[in-house]
Amino acid sequence: MAKIQALEGVEPVTMIDAPARLDYTFTAGRATSRFLKGLEKKKLLGERSAATGKVYIPPRGADPVAGVPTDEQVEVADCGTVTSFCVVNVKFYGQAMECPYVCALVLLDGADVAMFGLIQEMPYEDVHPGLRVEAVWVDDNELSTTLENIKYFRPTGQEDAPLETYKEHV
Amino acid sequence: MRDVAVVSFAQSEHARALPGVNEVEMLMPVIGQVRDQIGLDKSRVGFTCSGSTDYLAGQAFSFVMTLDGIGAWPPISESHVEMDAAWALYEAWVKLQMGEIDVAMVYGYSKTSPGDLPDVLTRQLDPYCYAPLWPDSVSLAALQAQALLDTGSTSEREWAEIASRSRASAKNNPNAQLKGDFDPDVILADEYLVAPLRKHDCPPITDGAAAIILAADDTARELSKRPAWIRGLEHRIDAQSLGVRDLVNVKSLQLAGSAAGVSTGKIDFAELHAPFTYQEVLAKRALGLGADVQINPSGGALAANPMMAAGLVRIGEAADRIMAGEGDRAVATATQGACMQQNLVCVLEGE
Amino acid sequence: MATKGKHRVAVVGIGQTKHDSARNDVSLAGLVREAASRALEDAGMTWSDIDAVVIGKAPDFFEGVMMPELYLAEALGATGKPMLRVHTAGSVGGSTAIVASSLVQGGIHERVLTVAFEKQSESEAMWALSLPIPFQPPLVAGAGGYFAPYIRSYMARSKAPSHIGSLVALKDRQNGLKNPYAHLHEPDITLESIQESMMLWDPIRYAETCPSSDGACAMVLVGEKTADAHSKQPAWVHGTAMRSEPGFFAGRDQVNPRGGQDCSSDVYKQAGITNPRKEIDCAEIYVPFSWFEPMWMENLHFADEGAGWKMTEEGATSMTGDLPVNCSGGVLCSNPIGASGMLRFAESAMQVRAQAGEHQVDGARLALGHAYGGASQFYSMWIVGADKP
């Protein structure tokens, strides 16, 4: 490098900035759209697989075990059981939540898979598997086609669900 | 080598946008069809391999989601390439060569419509000296096209005729996206998009999926009356830097074609993955194909170009014609990367 | 071209970079070349000796380069040669090595260079792993946020005492001190300092979590003829296996997934292993969060279900135990995601080649390399040995 005069004694460049932005139009697909439209009406619509009889929520278009579409819509309850959870205390670029928060796997009554949801209105150290929780929705005038309609889940005050009722999910 | 053949091919409708479905929903019927049309139970598939890329849809791990559409339970032996699925077919063919399995499934797909494809493809380039300039895919192709024009061996008229012929051939292809009668004189009067390329010189932007079943030896004969035997399968890559490459001689395609034995027998027809019209001229030269070879009876990538599947579709289209007895020996190619950087050649024969 | 059927394959060259949080001294090409040229040097080869290149990495959003192998072809001497790019999520480093092996085993090539890398400092792993998805609140915070509930389930199911995770972290970080390439070198670490570290994703503590690293790993895989002519001890491949299962389905056991069980049964069978705990001398297992060591001990049939944590507690997985696990320091000391699986495969090969230096297990003859990815749904494994299979 030394033989190039202009480079002698100058601070070398070692890093470059290469910002990139790509804009997309995300399409939810048929099954997810059906689910999202239900959310707009405060309905949680799962989908049952004819192949295995299992109810998926949120539906993603397929029964992954059989590799076939799920197309029978089934309404499930907006309350369920915490099967497991995590207290998040880490920050990252683009994060929307304030730390710490509790992210739990919630098995809604009537569903065969647990979905991720926030748990609030209780101290996070009291969250535990078996806890019965219910969805807290945004105000009716704020409802739209998004899972963000469910602000979070809160304890129902019911007794804990017995392990047998959610054993397959832990 | 072990004798391996294509025994089944299926593809989705190809369209500018299939907004009604997500990737899984687009793929699932294709997977069902490729198995069902030869009565294959999924448990007989010994290896599965797919090709796709996250950047097109703007979703990380898209191949993880599409696994939902193939019924991977009990757990399956499976792999994925971040390449056109023609290379997934290559990986599956290698697994079949090991002699432990007899049937493999390959699929590829992309939803290109969510993003701005020419912008997205700039992200494939050298991230220091090329990508920050955002040189879109059509512009880069135009650089190669101009270099070819400068050799004096082709013309914009020849390219218009290629576009016209391809889209006329596609009229017989129910899955094709862009088809019909285009008079070369009329389309040559169009404005340039990026000179020397006009709109008709460019591939359509396509959403679509495709799948193939490969089988070895007697299993292939059991599953197909006339399997399309793979007699040569080779791929090579060139440097990405356009400034160090010979843009008018696609060395990687020449090398792959020669290693695959394209010229060791008469070729009845070719399915060339040449997304831009002028690339058909380059591909024919690199493979040494004469005027007697029918090119792209399906319409080729100028009629539908589902990224990450279009190369696999070429192999499938060629195999379907062999299986139907419409020819005895064919060549199919796949290309990816700016200006045909990486190429795969597959020679197929009936018996 | 060779005859039909499966051919023998061996590792004769291994290279890795110094792993670090940000390798600001090298370009992307420089990073992969550092590993690849070391592997070639170890193999006594030059770029022109190589027939084909197989490269792997995790999602392209990490570096913001789509299909970066297209740009890296020149840097890896692949011009004019076949090059494949594998991507199977976190297991990719392992599956890349398996694809490279199969090119030799299938009789296609004699000398294959395989490389895996990640340069996570170009962006930020947490960002790349938690890209926004419309219509969904961004609840799950990266891989830790995803796996923490399942770790909690494991703890509940197995009744493992809560200090097991810290014991694994202590062991691996201490092993890492013996590995000059490891990203984290923490000589002052203690069980107390681990237990006092912050809960990031409760029950996962900061010190029980893998770092985010820049790094690469490479190997040269060759056929029997070339390996026999090689002056150094080759690592012979005795078995390779991959398994995938959907990440989300009703009744899925995500603590002890069947994909991992089936994959390990398959690879043991190929290697003629009937008692893995007894026959395997050491293992390099993909443990990004310390609790995965006991979980994988069960999944890999080294321990009965619910008893994996006892191996950790008894010291069986320490360098002086009966099944040393992650003598290199493992993923807990270095995690260039795309390369992490290949590092496990390469470290297992280093053990049976007796080239692991200070973290060598005396007399290791048979070793397991393991990687997993996605929602604990993609598995790749190999068994390598000092003797020909």
Added chain:
Amino acid sequence: MANTNSSDGEVLSAPLTIEYPFRRSTGPILGAFFTGLREGVVVGVKRSDGSVLVPPSEYDPDTAEALDDLVEVGQAGKVTTWAWVVKPREKHPLDRPFAWALIQLDGADTAMLHIVDAGSKDRMKTGMRVALQWADERVGHINDIKCFVPEG
């Protein structure tokens, strides 16, 4: 989070932006190239056969042999191929019609990609001479080259 949802028949869609301020380490060879651009010179690297690569790379693109023999090359050269952009895209370096070109600088044996601000397609021709125009503010980046312009 994008929530201006639009409905296309049965199926919902929403805008999605993937954006990151990537920051890349250059390594010594590209680092020298970018340092050169900031200082107003163009740096190449010599291969073992004496030919010069611009932009330089740490490796020979044909043989992968390591390279580090840096040399300075000229700031004008010839266009080896070009493409005329009739309607620039939003992310393109210029917002009026321009040419992409591969430009072989004097003293270099390979061509680099950049743009030629020629005003009109009629001024473009393979083999034409072009001269480098520096950006007003230079930081050590490929965009330190504002463009090339036809010589004379």
